[in-house]
Amino acid sequence: MFRDPFCRFSIFRRVQPLVQNTFHLLFAFILIIFLVTCYFSASNENNETIKQGRDADSSSPSEYLPSIGHYFTHTTEFNKNIHNAPLSLRENTLFAFNSSNCPYKEWNQIRTDSIPNANRHADWAIQIKKPSKYLYHTSFALLAAFAHRDQIIVTLTSENQFKFVFKTVYCRYYDCHRKEIFYHFESKVFPQSTVFCARRPGAEYISISEKLNETPEYSVPIVPRLNKPPHYFTVCMATLYGDEPKFLQIVDFIEYYKLQGATFFHIYLRNVSNYDRVLLDDYVRTGDIEIIKMHDHFWRDDFMWHNAQINDCHHRSKFFSKWTALIDIDERIEMRDEKYKTIVNYLDTIKNLQIVNLHFKVQWVIKQNNTPATYVNDKQIIDEMNFHKYQNISQVGALWDQPKCIIRPEKIAIMTIHVPKAVYSGEQFTPVSEKIGVVRHYRNVKERVFSNALQRMMSHAPFKIIPISKWIDENLTKQIINRVKWVYDVIDVTCEEKQKIYKKHGGISAPCWIEEKAMKD
Ligand SMILES: *[C@@H]1O[C@H](CO)[C@@H](O)[C@H](O)[C@H]1NC(C)=O
Ligand SMILES: *[C@@H]1O[C@H](CO)[C@@H](O)[C@H](O)[C@H]1NC(C)=O
Numbered sequence: 001m002f003r004d005p006f007c008r009f010s011i012f013r014r015v016q017p018l019v020q021n022t023f024h025l026l027f028a029f030i031l032i033i034f035l036v037t038c039y040f041s042a043s044n045e046n047n048e049t050i051k052q053g054r055d056a057d058s059s060s061p062s063e064y065l066p067s068i069g070h071y072f073t074h075t076t077e078f079n080k081n082i083h084n085a086p087l088s089l090r091e092n093t094l095f096a097f098n099s100s101n102c103p104y105k106e107w108n109q110i111r112t113d114s115i116p117n118a119n120r121h122a123d124w125a126i127q128i129k130k131p132s133k134y135l136y137h138t139s140f141a142l143l144a145a146f147a148h149r150d151q152i153i154v155t156l157t158s159e160n161q162f163k164f165v166f167k168t169v170y171c172r173y174y175d176c177h178r179k180e181i182f183y184h185f186e187s188k189v190f191p192q193s194t195v196f197c198a199r200r201p202g203a204e205y206i207s208i209s210e211k212l213n214e215t216p217e218y219s220v221p222i223v224p225r226l227n228k229p230p231h232y233f234t235v236c237m238a239t240l241y242g243d244e245p246k247f248l249q250i251v252d253f254i255e256y257y258k259l260q261g262a263t264f265f266h267i268y269l270r271n272v273s274n275y276d277r278v279l280l281d282d283y284v285r286t287g288d289i290e291i292i293k294m295h296d297h298f299w300r301d302d303f304m305w306h307n308a309q310i311n312d313c314h315h316r317s318k319f320f321s322k323w324t325a326l327i328d329i330d331e332r333i334e335m336r337d338e339k340y341k342t343i344v345n346y347l348d349t350i351k352n353l354q355i356v357n358l359h360f361k362v363q364w365v366i367k368q369n370n371t372p373a374t375y376v377n378d379k380q381i382i383d384e385m386n387f388h389k390y391q392n393i394s395q396v397g398a399l400w401d402q403p404k405c406i407i408r409p410e411k412i413a414i415m416t417i418h419v420p421k422a423v424y425s426g427e428q429f430t431p432v433s434e435k436i437g438v439v440r441h442y443r444n445v446k447e448r449v450f451s452n453a454l455q456r457m458m459s460h461a462p463f464k465i466i467p468i469s470k471w472i473d474e475n476l477t478k479q480i481i482n483r484v485k486w487v488y489d490v491i492d493v494t495c496e497e498k499q500k501i502y503k504k505h506g507g508i509s510a511p512c513w514i515e516e517k518a519m520k521d
């Protein structure tokens, strides 16, 4: 008997010819549907090819993904329910560029032909009669560049290029592919370690050269500083170097100033141990700090980076933060007046626009030992915290005994370690009464670079015990412990657990496993 492939149509069985006719009709109908479907899907594909251009890859993988999906519907590995956006046939406009385009940037379309305060800079240059020559650089040694609305500030690590205070240097501009934009700008090196340049549309990198026909040294990226400053109070930490272990001092420094209201740190780095570096990198990860590596092509001893560091951080902080402190790893500015719990509480009260540099006097703390090189346990860390271990503090130093500054960076023209050499507006320095705040300076008695430092500190006797305030002690202890443990107290597992994981890598064995086995044999 005829076997109806569409066995549901049992009513057709009664009259055989009718059934056969109907079957043929049905077959023809299905064939038509099939052809129509084919036609439309084919013309769809053609349209797409035309839309994307003849040379576009017509076998774009996304077209075949749905059918791949079909083959995998029965496996758990490839889940057809994975959420995905529907295929868009048009390129996202953000990606509508090729290898020879530079992306258009709204902020980077400005051309200027002068720099602000050029005349004042020239006056100051004349007043600074004979600038001291320092080190032996034979090149500018660019460190960084920052674009402002009306200028680009280039910082250098050289400090001896003063001959160019009165001679021309050339700002050289490069696009996103470091192809030179041939509209140089003539400028000077002023102040020391700084060149102010005009703006150029599309300039992404910049260098400086003495002559126009020479190849300038490596260009550096131009970092925009065009918006409202993203921070209220930031801290510049002087260059880290030397053999004293640092991790505990670094975490103390950062967590202390965070409690004082600081929200970002520029950390200048010559070198620290690999162990200490893990902590620094973790703070980079969490967006608390930026590390600026101090290195160039020329000789200089580690402690000789200080001026270049101050200059760079001054310019780096302009329009980045309203207030910036320029301090060393062993210095803690602390409030001494109940009215101001934290540094930012105090800064909030400053309304006088003449105040552009708060000048803090110093009290020294005798520090007899180095901080530990590694984390052992919580008790060890708590005992070793400088503010727990060292509380024997001197009298307040005089106005010019190594004072430290909190500045309004954009109002300062020339910054040095203890005081601005020139300001664009306001008072050059505004002393802060020791009743309001001081710098607690932990001074290691082990003499390092400066042989008279110990003598100088001891001249500020008598010493007496003054601990830091209780609320800081409590919070700081907690914050330090949390961070140190997160970074260094890495959770271990048993050798058996390790071995299970090693086995998954082609059957290799854990070193501890091999060792244990060797011991047993
Ligand atoms: C890249 O895009 C530009 C238009 O923005 C065009 O003029 C140029 O020919 C393109 N280059 C290549 C290699 O496709
Ligand atoms: C820093 O580098 C110097 C040599 O350049 C080295 O002697 C010193 O041990 C290094 N310090 C640390 C903490 O690694």
Ligand SMILES: *[C@@H]1O[C@H](CO)[C@@H](O)[C@H](O)[C@H]1NC(C)=O
Pocket: 366, 392, 393, 463, 464, 465
């Ligand atoms: C503090 O330091 C001074 C000077 O070195 C010393 O005479 C004094 O005993 C110290 N005080 C304490 C409590 O250690």
Ligand SMILES: *[C@@H]1O[C@H](CO)[C@@H](O)[C@H](O)[C@H]1NC(C)=O
Pocket: 259, 471, 474, 475
């Ligand atoms: C410090 O800790 C106390 C509790 O010990 C808490 O009330 C206070 O808010 C903390 N202050 C800061 C600035 O974290």
